[in-house]
Amino acid sequence: MTINDLIKIARQDILNDVVPDYLWSDAQLERFANDAIVEACHRAPILRKARIIQVTSGVAGYDVDTTVLQIYFAKMGDDNNPLSATTDYELSLNYGAGWRTLTGDPKRYMRRGHNIRLFPTPISNDSLALTTSNIPDENFDLESDIEEQFHPHLVFYIGYKAFMMPDMDTYNPVKANDYLSMFDAKFGKRKSAKFDSVSFETPMYATIISGRMA
Numbered sequence: 001m002t003i004n005d006l007i008k009i010a011r012q013d014i015l016n017d018v019v020p021d022y023l024w025s026d027a028q029l030e031r032f033a034n035d036a037i038v039e040a041c042h043r044a045p046i047l048r049k050a051r052i053i054q055v056t057s058g059v060a061g062y063d064v065d066t067t068v069l070q071i072y073f074a075k076m077g078d079d080n081n082p083l084s085a086t087t088d089y090e091l092s093l094n095y096g097a098g099w100r101t102l103t104g105d106p107k108r109y110m111r112r113g114h115n116i117r118l119f120p121t122p123i124s125n126d127s128l129a130l131t132t133s134n135i136p137d138e139n140f141d142l143e144s145d146i147e148e149q150f151h152p153h154l155v156f157y158i159g160y161k162a163f164m165m166p167d168m169d170t171y172n173p174v175k176a177n178d179y180l181s182m183f184d185a186k187f188g189k190r191k192s193a194k195f196d197s198v199s200f201e202t203p204m205y206a207t208i209i210s211g212r213m214a
Contacts, residue, residue: 085203
């Protein structure tokens with residue numbers, strides 16, 4: 001299914017807007033469709049990517065693409081053992097305040113926003129393989145990047161955005177909320193920006209110890 005397919009389905013099945021002059025332009029519905037994809041990716045890990053970062057000896061920190069939401073798997077080069085996610089607190093607790101000066105073969109990683117730090121600091125050139133959940137980038141293709149089973153449910157968000165337009169002929173908050181509820185039921189409710197920020201820096205499946213993430 002393509003973006004144009006989503007627009008066609010939304011016009012026929014949700015908006016009843018198939019006869020020109022349209023209440024919603026193609027440009028508006030295309031924007032809503034792209035919004036729907038981004039929203040779905042924020043709510044559920046439906047867009048996953050694999051990427052390789054080149055690692056330099058003596059360099060612990062590396063940038064992570066801004067489209068990355070959650071890191072699900074990380075490993076060094078030919079080592080099949082995954083790196084463990086960690087936090088500043090856990091490293092300080094286990095290795096003391098000088099943990100940043102320790103060197104060796106990396107066994108853990110810590111994420112801060114869109115940066116990943118290896119621990120200990122690598123002593124040789126290598127590569128870091130990541131599997132991540134993402135939001136779309138400039139090379140995104142709906143048909144190849146997101147499984148077909150999720151495509152039909154994206155039109156619910158198009159309906160939500162369309163019926164929230166503040167115009168006499170389009171504004172219908174009751175219908176908008178109905179379609180948003182359908183979208184929520186499939187992809188989950190949208191978390192806050194604060195939640196996203198904290199989740200970047202919290203290891204998957206972390207345990208809360210005395211109010212701290214470890």
